[in-house]
Amino acid sequence: MTDPLIPFSPHDTHASEPEARKVMSLPLRFRLNQEDVEIHVQDPTVPLLDVLRGDLGLTGTKSGCAIGYCGACTVVVDGEAVPSCVQMAGLVEGRDVRTVEGLGGPDGLDPVQNAFVKCSGLQCGFCTPGHVMALRALLDEDPDPGEERLRETVDGNYCRCTGYVKILDSAREAVELERAARVAREAR
Amino acid sequence: MTTLGFGSLPVDTTTTAPAALLTPRTLDEALRMLAGGDAAPVGGGVAHVLRRHDHLAPAAAKLVSVAGLPGFGDITVHAEHVTIGAGVRLGALAADERLARLWPVVTEAAGSVATGRIRRLVTLGGNIAARDESHDPPVALTAVGAALAVRGATGARTLAVTEADRLRPDELIEHVRLPLPTARTGSAYEKFLVRGVWEYACVNVAAAVALAEDGTVRQLALAVGSVAGGPVAVDLMGLTGVRPDRHLVAAAADRAAAGTTPYSDVTGSAAYKTRMIAEFSRRALISAIRRAEAPEGEDR
Numbered sequence: 444m445t446d447p448l449i450p451f452s453p454h455d456t457h458a459s460e461p462e463a464r465k466v467m468s469l470p471l472r473f474r475l476n477q478e479d480v481e482i483h484v485q486d487p488t489v490p491l492l493d494v495l496r497g498d499l500g501l502t503g504t505k506s507g508c509a510i511g512y513c514g515a516c517t518v519v520v521d522g523e524a525v526p527s528c529v530q531m532a533g534l535v536e537g538r539d540v541r542t543v544e545g546l547g548g549p550d551g552l553d554p555v556q557n558a559f560v561k562c563s564g565l566q567c568g569f570c571t572p573g574h575v576m577a578l579r580a581l582l583d584e585d586p587d588p589g590e591e592r593l594r595e596t597v598d599g600n601y602c603r604c605t606g607y608v609k610i611l612d613s614a615r616e617a618v619e620l621e622r623a624a625r626v627a628r629e630a631r
Numbered sequence: 632m633t634t635l636g637f638g639s640l641p642v643d644t645t646t647t648a649p650a651a652l653l654t655p656r657t658l659d660e661a662l663r664m665l666a667g668g669d670a671a672p673v674g675g676g677v678a679h680v681l682r683r684h685d686h687l688a689p690a691a692a693k694l695v696s697v698a699g700l701p702g703f704g705d706i707t708v709h710a711e712h713v714t715i716g717a718g719v720r721l722g723a724l725a726a727d728e729r730l731a732r733l734w735p736v737v738t739e740a741a742g743s744v745a746t747g748r749i750r751r752l753v754t755l756g757g758n759i760a761a762r763d764e765s766h767d768p769p770v771a772l773t774a775v776g777a778a779l780a781v782r783g784a785t786g787a788r789t790l791a792v793t794e795a796d797r798l799r800p801d802e803l804i805e806h807v808r809l810p811l812p813t814a815r816t817g818s819a820y821e822k823f824l825v826r827g828v829w830e831y832a833c834v835n836v837a838a839a840v841a842l843a844e845d846g847t848v849r850q851l852a853l854a855v856g857s858v859a860g861g862p863v864a865v866d867l868m869g870l871t872g873v874r875p876d877r878h879l880v881a882a883a884a885d886r887a888a889a890g891t892t893p894y895s896d897v898t899g900s901a902a903y904k905t906r907m908i909a910e911f912s913r914r915a916l917i918s919a920i921r922r923a924e925a926p927e928g929e930d931r
C-alpha cells in the first residue's frame with residue numbers, strides 16, 4: 444500500500460508526448476477528513492473509492508459491488524452520503540469529503556460507531572462503514588430523524604449478515620447517543 | 632468487477648488518452664467547449680464512472696461538467712409551465728412539494744430511482760440523455776407531455792422526451808418544460824419491481840388524466856417504459872369524452888399492452904411483461920382518476 448498522501452506516480456505508459464504526460468497527472472485537490480489533500484489521478488472519471496483506497500491508502504471505505512448497488516463504499520461529500528464507487532473523482536475537486544477514518548477523536552469513537560458496538564450491529568463488518576457514514580450524514584442534517592428516515596437511510600446499504608434488525612437497533616441507539624453527546628457538550 | 636484494494640484499475644494509457652474535466656462558468660462557455668468536438672457533458676457523472684468500470688474509454692477527450700451551470704439546478708413554477716433544470720438531482724426533484732402537488736407522477740418516478748444515495752448524485756439531464764429504455768423519469772415526463780429545451784452553440788430547439796435520441800453531441804439539455812395541469816387533473820406512476828426491492832423496473836407506467844366539468848375524460852395519457860424504443864406514449868385516440876369507469880380503464884390498459892414491445896430479461900419474459908403492462912397501466916390509471924376526482928386542494 445502506498446503511503447497516504449504521497450502523490451502516486453502513474454505506471455510507465457510509453458507516452459512520449461508531454462501533453463499526454465500532463466493530463467496523466469491530473470491534479471485533484473479536496474478536503475479529506477478536515478485536511479487539505481492534493482493528489483494526482485489518471486483520469487477524472489476514476490471513482491472516488493479507488494482514490495481513497497488505492498491512492499490514499501484509506502481502506503476503511505469498502506468496495507462491495509463497485510457499481511452503486513450495495514452502499515458499502517458510502518462516504519460523505521459536502522454533507523451528503525453518496526456511494527464513492529459511482530462518485531466521479533474529478534467532481535470532488537474543492538469539496539469536502541469525510542470517510543470513516545475521520546470519525547471519532549481524542550474522546551473515543553463517534554456516537555454512531557458506539558451505537559453499532561453497543562447494539563452488536565455488525566457481524567463481518569463489511570457493510571458497517573457505509574452504514575456509519577450514511578447515519579452520520581443523516582444525524583448532522585437532522586438530529587432527530589423519525590423511524591421512516593432511519594429506515595430510508597439504512598435501505599441504501601446491503602448487509603449480508605445481520606438481517607438488519609440490529610442495524611436498525613444501532614441506528615435508533617445512534618440517535619440517543621448523539622443526543623447524550625450533545626447534552627454533555629453543552630454542559631461543558 | 633470488484634476492486635479489492637489494489638489501487639486504481641490499470642488503464643492502458645497507450646491507447647486511451649486520459650480525459651480532461653472542464654468546468655465552465657456559463658452556458659455559453661459550456662456550449663463553446665462542446666462545439667469544439669470530442670467533448671461530452673457530465674451531469675452527476677455516474678454513467679461516466681461506470682464506463683470506466685466496464686473498461687471503456689472515457690466518453691470523450693473533454694468532459695464538460697454542466698450540473699453547476701447557472702439555473703441548471705432550479706425548479707421554477709411559471710404562470711403557464713414548470714421548468715426543471717437539467718442539473719437538478721433526482722433526490723431534489725422527488726422532494727419538491729410544489730411539483731408533488733402539480734404532477735405527482737413526476738416526483739413519484741424520480742423517487743422510485745434506486746436509493747436516496749444514488750438519487751443525490753444522478754441529475755435529471757443525465758438520466759434523460761442516457762436514453763435507457765427503462766429509466767423512470769422519462770416515462771413520467773412523456774405522460775405529462777414535457778419537452779426538452781435543448782441548446783447548442785448554433786441555437787436552441789425543443790425536443791419531445793421520446794426524441795432524446797436526436798440530441799447531438801454538441802448539444803445540451805438545458806431544462807425540461809412541463810405544462811401546468813388544468814383543473815381536475817390527476818397523475819400517477821407505477822413501477823413494478825419483481826423482487827419488491829429497489830432495482831430497475833420490470834415494467835414502469837405513467838398515467839395522466841384530465842376531467843371535464845361534467846366529469847367525463849377530457850384528456851388521457853399513458854406512457855410505458857422498459858419496452859423497445861421506450862418510453863412509448865400509448866395511442867389512446869378515441870378514448871376521451873366518456874366517464875372514467877372500469878371499461879375505459881380496461882380499454883386503455885389493453886391499448887398499452889397491444890401497443891408496446893417488451894423484451895425478455897432477468898425481470899421476466901416478454902409475454903409476462905405484456906400482462907404486467909396491462910395490470911400496471913390499470914393501477915396507474917385508477918390512481919390518476921382518483922386524484923383527478925378528489926376535491927381541489929386535497930391530496931392528489
Ligand SMILES: Cc1cc2nc3c(=O)[nH]c(=O)nc-3n(C[C@H](O)[C@H](O)[C@H](O)COP(=O)(O)OP(=O)(O)OC[C@H]3O[C@@H](n4cnc5c(N)ncnc54)[C@H](O)[C@@H]3O)c2cc1C
Nearest residue numbers: 511674675676677678679754756757758760761766767804
Ligand atoms: C445502482 C444504480 C441504480 C440505478 N437505478 C435506476 C433506476 O431504477 N431508474 C432510473 O431511471 N435510473 C437508474 N439508475 C441510472 C441513473 O439514473 C443513471 O446512471 C443516470 O443516467 C446518470 O445520471 P448522471 O447525472 O450521473 O449522468 P452522467 O453520467 O453525467 O451522464 C449520462 C449521459 O448523459 C449525458 N448528459 C449529462 N447531462 C447532460 C445534459 N444536460 N445534456 C445532454 N447530455 C447530458 C452525458 O454525456 C452522458 O452521456 C441507476 C444507477 C445506478 C448506479
Ligand code: FES
Nearest residue numbers: 507508509514528
Ligand atoms: S461498492 Fe459502491 S455501492 Fe457497492
Ligand code: FES
Nearest residue numbers: 566568602603604
Ligand atoms: S455485517 Fe457482514 S455484511 Fe453487514
